[in-house]
Amino acid sequence: MSTVTTVVIPARSPIRRLWYAAPVLAVLLVLPWVAEQYQTILLAYGLVMAIAAIGFNLLLGYTGLLSFGHSAYFGVGAYAVALMVKYLGVVSMELHLLGAIAASVLVTAIFGIACVRYTRIFFSILTMALSQVLWSLAFKFFWVTGGTDGLRVPTPTLLGVVTGKGDKTAFLVHQYYYYVLGVFLVCVAIMWVIVNSPFGRALQAIRDNETRAQFVGIPIWRYRWVAFMLSGVFTGVAGALWVPLNGLTTPDILHWTFSGKIVFMAVLGGFRTFVGPIVGAVVYNYLESYAVGYTVYWQLFLGVILVVLVLSLPTGIVGTAERLMARRRGPR
Amino acid sequence: MSVLLETKAVVKQFGEFRAVDRVDFRVQEGEVLALIGSNGAGKTTLVNLISGLLTADEGHILFRGHDVTKQPVKERIRAGIARSFQLVNLFDQLSALDNVALAIFSRQGKTRRLLSLADADRPVWQEATDVLALFRLDAHARTLAGGLSQGERKLLDVAIAYALKPKLLFLDEPTSGVGTREKAPIMDTIVSVVRSEGISAAIIEHDMDVVFSYSDRIVAMHQGTILADGTPDQIRRDEKVLTTLIGTPEPPRPSQGGG
Numbered sequence A: 001m002s003t004v005t006t007v008v009i010p011a012r013s014p015i016r017r018l019w020y021a022a023p024v025l026a027v028l029l030v031l032p033w034v035a036e037q038y039q040t041i042l043l044a045y046g047l048v049m050a051i052a053a054i055g056f057n058l059l060l061g062y063t064g065l066l067s068f069g070h071s072a073y074f075g076v077g078a079y080a081v082a083l084m085v086k087y088l089g090v091v092s093m094e095l096h097l098l099g100a101i102a103a104s105v106l107v108t109a110i111f112g113i114a115c116v117r118y119t120r121i122f123f124s125i126l127t128m129a130l131s132q133v134l135w136s137l138a139f140k141f142f143w144v145t146g147g148t149d150g151l152r153v154p155t156p157t158l159l160g161v162v163t164g165k166g167d168k169t170a171f172l173v174h175q176y177y178y179y180v181l182g183v184f185l186v187c188v189a190i191m192w193v194i195v196n197s198p199f200g201r202a203l204q205a206i207r208d209n210e211t212r213a214q215f216v217g218i219p220i221w222r223y224r225w226v227a228f229m230l231s232g233v234f235t236g237v238a239g240a241l242w243v244p245l246n247g248l249t250t251p252d253i254l255h256w257t258f259s260g261k262i263v264f265m266a267v268l269g270g271f272r273t274f275v276g277p278i279v280g281a282v283v284y285n286y287l288e289s290y291a292v293g294y295t296v297y298w299q300l301f302l303g304v305i306l307v308v309l310v311l312s313l314p315t316g317i318v319g320t321a322e323r324l325m326a327r328r329r330g331p332r
Numbered sequence B: 001m002s003v004l005l006e007t008k009a010v011v012k013q014f015g016e017f018r019a020v021d022r023v024d025f026r027v028q029e030g031e032v033l034a035l036i037g038s039n040g041a042g043k044t045t046l047v048n049l050i051s052g053l054l055t056a057d058e059g060h061i062l063f064r065g066h067d068v069t070k071q072p073v074k075e076r077i078r079a080g081i082a083r084s085f086q087l088v089n090l091f092d093q094l095s096a097l098d099n100v101a102l103a104i105f106s107r108q109g110k111t112r113r114l115l116s117l118a119d120a121d122r123p124v125w126q127e128a129t130d131v132l133a134l135f136r137l138d139a140h141a142r143t144l145a146g147g148l149s150q151g152e153r154k155l156l157d158v159a160i161a162y163a164l165k166p167k168l169l170f171l172d173e174p175t176s177g178v179g180t181r182e183k184a185p186i187m188d189t190i191v192s193v194v195r196s197e198g199i200s201a202a203i204i205e206h207d208m209d210v211v212f213s214y215s216d217r218i219v220a221m222h223q224g225t226i227l228a229d230g231t232p233d234q235i236r237r238d239e240k241v242l243t244t245l246i247g248t249p250e251p252p253r254p255s256q257g258g259g
């Protein structure tokens, strides 16, 4: 090429963003030492849901597909753990995670083949229907899954050494909290690389314009399928991590209303940004816990709060915050 | 000159209606060809068949001697057929630079990489920057494609196709919807790029001034068939073309018409 121009370095400077993350990380690290136990456990739940939400958002925010069936993959991850304990006597958390990953790859690979041919509402309905199939299977095969009673799961062994024998709360608040935090950070890092990879750009291109994506040579169905699997695997990992916190797997986590929560987290935090779903998951988790604590009409109460939040912050918490910060820096 | 692309009696039918009716169409290596014809003549449909957006009901399409009639879009692109769109087709939430870079990543087979950072691939960004400069879009590299003006969008649409390094480029009305004064600069830019790189181009265009001044050869379509085929001089004097196309004033067109 004859024209000589200088390279334009893409505007998003990823390194600068890490500086914003540093204080947040510091808070996350010291929290178990300063906060009440209940707060730490709540945050652990929040981080787990955040993993599910960033997985979900690979489809919604980056590929333009609204899944209403992510409860399926969360549930597959959780039940994979419970069944490994029940039938194989596996107590290692690392093996639980591997098992959850394998199970969610399998399920998403199959569900994905059916779903990725569709977009918009058709995709949403199909994903929801498939998750409801799993939900009803969890009842039908109650001798395997424990039906509505669910399956009780004892605390796992972490890294082959740390066990939860003795004070379970102390285990959850310290060892397990840090374990969740570690997995969370790894998941965030991997997802961040994925969305910023050439593959991630291709997904965004598919989101923006399917036809044109096809005409730059991107095999759209195959890429959507891969995104579908990746998305489900992250959510499956979240499901596995959730089990020790809850101590029990029940079919509620397979129900479509649970998928709705994941959707809400992403929208609340802002699905157009990378960190939005993380913030949304943590905030939603607090909102829900406090709503349950304050009133028996918590679902109504929560519903109203969420409607108000979404109406007043249409780009989500993070989207709104970014806009405010940009405004403060002055017009550009 | 050798034949780059050849269609043999291709047919496309929409229900009972034949939008493309046994068309034999050729593009020679290195030429800039204009495809003309009134609204609904079947120009876009023909390009859709060749580029793979639609599949032909009958007939064959040969590209560099190979039958591509049934090949998927991806294979045709790899073989060297690229196109732009009559209605601009961009990645609106990506920057102009990202739009072009994506085509380059795809051409190089790099979109499969999911554990490396796109931004770290300097040669791709250098090339994308160069392509934007060729199309005089370098000032808008960071602008989201959705925020560009119509003329810039048309150019970016062509730039994306160009970044695939095609041997044959189909441009479906590259100046539709832009003001009369903007047309010449856009065509100048596109044709100079195409000619300097030795790419063959087939340009669909309604503006006869543009057609006569930029093309080596003109193919006129009418009601799904080829009406005439010749040099600009021949076409200017062609009776059938004069009566069916040029003689009659064009019907008023909306700024973004057709399919």
Ligand SMILES: Nc1ncnc2c1ncn2[C@@H]1O[C@H](COP(=O)(O)OP(=O)(O)OP(=O)(O)O)[C@@H](O)[C@H]1O
Pocket (backbone or CB within 6 Å): B014, B019, B037, B038, B039, B040, B041, B042, B043, B044, B045, B046, B086, B257, B258, B259
């Ligand atoms: N997908 C489709 N389904 C049904 N009819 C179609 C379809 N696409 C095109 N047609 C019809 O086929 C005919 C040819 O359309 P085409 O878009 O190829 O014309 P064109 O020559 O590109 O016209 P224009 O100059 O308006 O772009 C038109 O009558 C159009 O209505």
Ligand SMILES: [Mg+2]
Pocket (backbone or CB within 6 Å): B043, B044, B045, B086, B172, B258, B259
């Ligand atoms: Mg047309």
